[in-house]
Amino acid sequence: MGALAEHYRASRVSERLLLTGHSHQAWPDVARDAQLEAFDDAAALLDEKWSRAFAKAERVRQGWLRLLGDDGSGVVTLADSTHTLLVRLLSAWDWGTRPRIVTTDGEFHSARRQLARLEEGFIDVVRVPAEPVETLAERLAAEVDDDTGLVLVSKVLFGTAHVVPHLAALAAAARRHGTVLVVDAYHAVGALDWSLADDDLHDAYVLGGGYKYLQHGEGVCAMRWPRGTTLRPYVTGWFAEFADLSAAPAGAVGFGDGPERFAGSTYDPTSHYRAARVLDFFDEHRLTPARLREVSVHQVGRLAAGVAALDVDPGVLAVAVPDPAERAGFLALRTPHAAALQAALLERGVLTDHRGDVLRLGPAPYLRDDQLDEAVALLGECLRSRPAG
Structure with a gap:
């Protein structure tokens, strides 16, 4: 779906790590x-x-x-x-x-x-x-x-x-x-x-x-x-x-x-x-509910796999809904550090949000896989650099 990004040039989606797609996706041009x-x-x-x-x-x-x-x-x-x-x-x-x-x-x-x-x-x-x-x-x-x-x-x-x-x-x-x-x-x-x-x-x-x-x-x-x-x-x-x-x-x-x-x-x-x-x-780009769901499952699944590879203590960060069939358009991560992690990610150019103890990562169909991977890598960096305790 990376080719879709050319239709969102005003929002520069190919250059930015926009993971608030569950809140506000970029508008096409x-x-x-x-x-x-x-x-x-x-x-x-x-x-x-x-x-x-x-x-x-x-x-x-x-x-x-x-x-x-x-x-x-x-x-x-x-x-x-x-x-x-x-x-x-x-x-x-x-x-x-x-x-x-x-x-x-x-x-x-x-x-x-x-x-x-x-x-x-x-x-x-x-x-x-x-x-x-x-x-x-x-x-x-x-x-x-x-x-x-x-x-x-x-x-x-x-x-x-x-x-x-x-x-x-x-x-x-x-x-x-x-x-x-x-x-x-x-x-x-x-x-x-x-x-x-x-x-x-x-x-x-x-x-x-x-x-x-x-x-x-x-x-x-x-x-x-x-x-x-x-x-x-x-x-x-x-x-x-x-x-x-x-x-x-x-x-x-x-x-x-x-x-x-x-x-x-x-x-x-x-x-x-x-x-x-x-x-x-x-309609022109065949972004039907079925196609959007296919892309979402892939993207949220890739984020989840990347988070799992970070091998973080579940008490620090854990996927809230592990079963892919039971989750919709974003990845929810339970963590007592949700607010701090959101702020740290923003400093590194990754847009996310949080609700209480849940850090939310929301992809969108115009993002590439390497952008998702980079965002997860930066999340790992934030986790490693957070204060102990």
Whole structure:
């Protein structure tokens, strides 16, 4: 995949050791062209630009449906963040009659914080330990009851890249109790060759974004939801009735079955121009979910093999998810020195990040094997030079 680097010249990916691909992959150079196209349309058309902007948004929505392997049963609403979409969804539920949420202690901060704040008010939040991941779905399913309004779980845990199996069992439990199932797929889409059918999620609400593995940049997040839902969000913007404002009678709030049901208000469409062009770029270079997964398994596996060859005391540094089949798009290394190692690697020109006691190494398809090897060698240098103790 090293030849792909020529399409990322602005980010100089062939010269740099960029191992934050699980957080922010470099944009291909065509993204700049798309941003200029958005400017040119706005300059030439002013308020008439929206027909072109909406066409870009539709391209992005269709791209998300395809990435998820949707069978036609779903609709996608776009927003600037998954938090925005989650809030709109949370506002649609009757919490007076079903005031209970079941989730895990391993969810991303936007959900963790929002649920904690709701818990201070009127929601009962049940947090199931994420470990052991092998039984997580079953343990979540056991907590779902008739008082549970919503259950929220990640397909891939953001801290360790651990893939959560057996979500079909959780989906069945949610279905039995009339509970909304929300799956955070941010670390799955673009990192796994995975579809909704694999976990029987045809009636689930699936959140994701393009900031990481899809190279869409900021402001491109999506919620796939089951067509025909009757949920009516209290948090709703005027774009939800943009198609025909004249048909909106005073005092009545209507919702359709299209993507406008969970829509907000006026937004910056530049991100959708960029995402639409990057989706085309991925198509042109055959960066399908299957191909991206093949590359990811190779790259993360090469990093893991290099770390193993360092022969470090497991108490100092250990691979968090040893089985390649159980990890997604990055290598998580448990170490009490995560913050110090990240800083030391940055001094040596290696970009990584950490979450608590986990150092995260995230490759991307434009990196060469020798770049991965060099990064691991520099990690070994950091380990050898760290203070004793």
